Amino acid sequence: MTSTTSKSAYWRGIRNGLPFLFVAIPFATLFGVVATEAGFNILETMGFSVLIIGGAAQFAAVQQMVDNSPTLIVIAIALAVNLRMAMYSAALVPYLGSAPLWQRVLLSYVLFDQNYALSVLEYEKRPEMSVGEKVAFFVGAATPIIPAWYGMTLVGALVGSQIPPEYALDFALPITFLSILAPAIRTLAHLLAAVVSVTAALIFAFLPFNLGLLVAAVLAMITGAQTELWLERRGKWT
Amino acid sequence: MDMNSSETWIVIVAIGIGSFLIRFSFVGLIGDRKLPDWVLRHLRYTPVAVIPGMVAPLVLWPPATGGEPDLARLLAAGAALTIGYVTKNVLASIFAGVGTLYLALYTLNILG
Numbered sequence: 001m002t003s004t005t006s007k008s009a010y011w012r013g014i015r016n017g018l019p020f021l022f023v024a025i026p027f028a029t030l031f032g033v034v035a036t037e038a039g040f041n042i043l044e045t046m047g048f049s050v051l052i053i054g055g056a057a058q059f060a061a062v063q064q065m066v067d068n069s070p071t072l073i074v075i076a077i078a079l080a081v082n083l084r085m086a087m088y089s090a091a092l093v094p095y096l097g098s099a100p101l102w103q104r105v106l107l108s109y110v111l112f113d114q115n116y117a118l119s120v121l122e123y124e125k126r127p128e129m130s131v132g133e134k135v136a137f138f139v140g141a142a143t144p145i146i147p148a149w150y151g152m153t154l155v156g157a158l159v160g161s162q163i164p165p166e167y168a169l170d171f172a173l174p175i176t177f178l179s180i181l182a183p184a185i186r187t188l189a190h191l192l193a194a195v196v197s198v199t200a201a202l203i204f205a206f207l208p209f210n211l212g213l214l215v216a217a218v219l220a221m222i223t224g225a226q227t228e229l230w231l232e233r234r235g236k237w238t
Numbered sequence: 239m240d241m242n243s244s245e246t247w248i249v250i251v252a253i254g255i256g257s258f259l260i261r262f263s264f265v266g267l268i269g270d271r272k273l274p275d276w277v278l279r280h281l282r283y284t285p286v287a288v289i290p291g292m293v294a295p296l297v298l299w300p301p302a303t304g305g306e307p308d309l310a311r312l313l314a315a316g317a318a319l320t321i322g323y324v325t326k327n328v329l330a331s332i333f334a335g336v337g338t339l340y341l342a343l344y345t346l347n348i349l350g
Contacts, residue, residue, distance in 0.1 A: 044246050051254030068240050074249050079256045080288050087281040089264040090273045108262035170302035171311050175318045177293045179331035182322025193283045194290040201291030216291035224283030
């Protein structure tokens with residue numbers, strides 16, 4: 001690998017990552033607003049965005065803390081939302097597994113939905129890339145988004161405390177969740193998992209410590225996996 | 239929210255470390271070993287398994303109205319879901335939801 005080709009892979013990553021600013025900017029701003037409205041100070045709000053870098057998990061943690069769930073439940077639910085990253089991590093092993101440890105530490109910190117999807121597409125399109133170029137592309141795809149994520153969280157946090165309650169900002173959080181959720185319902189398996197999740201969460205709402213949600217999540221994951229197997233057996237899973 | 243500042247930081251740091259370990263898990267620690275299919279099959283459904291259950295009570299019994307079902311919020315949730323499902327676009331869905339919420343709050347207020 002030469003540094004020139006790595007540099008061009010890095011720039012290609014940046015170019016491919018730029019369009020995702022249109023998602024990251026409003027999303028991070030909204031997080032800043034919602035977290036401030038929920039009573040977190042600016043430092044805490046920034047702590048979420050800098051240490052977690054995962055919109056859905058951050059919103060989930062805020063929601064659970066507003067609900068006064070016990071600490072362990074808050075952590076479990078936020079991490080459950082981020083569990084899909086384990087799947088991304090596994091999928092990246094064939095491409096990036098042989099990179100030096102410090103690079104794998106760095107790229108794990110900035111691994112999220114968009115740069116994962118972009119990078120796997122790129123690696124499939126250009127299998128001749130060296131590991132160094134692959135790492136460079138991956139970090140490039142994250143480069144525009146990370147500063148925007150931090151910066152717009154700060155903007156949201158500064159603006160958020162000045163918005164009066166008539167604006168019904170309480171509902172920004174459920175709307176954001178539904179907006180993440182709806183496009184993710186791509187198959188019958190996803191749909192049934194979502195239906196089971198809602199039904200079980202309402203049925204088990206009587207359980208203490210928000211445990212009902214964890215029960216619902218496990219049942220829903222099993223439902224999704226079993227539906228997928230069933231569709232596969234009938235030759236209807238692509 | 240009852241949590242004090244040090245509890246808040248414990249939660250933030252724990253989720254941060256946990257999220258990092260999840261991301262680092264395979265590419266960093268486990269290396270070239272492959273995940274069994276049944277594990278991947280379950281992981282695929284984590285977002286659609288957790289989020290609906292979390293949102294349903296907030297939509298049906300919003301804390302801001304003292305837990306009373308609220309027409310404007312129900313309409314907004316329906317719009318966000320429908321537009322998100324049809325367009326597969328997160329931002330379009332957020333705008334549809336927020337737009338419907340304000341339109342409905344404003345209209346219901348006038349009819350009031």
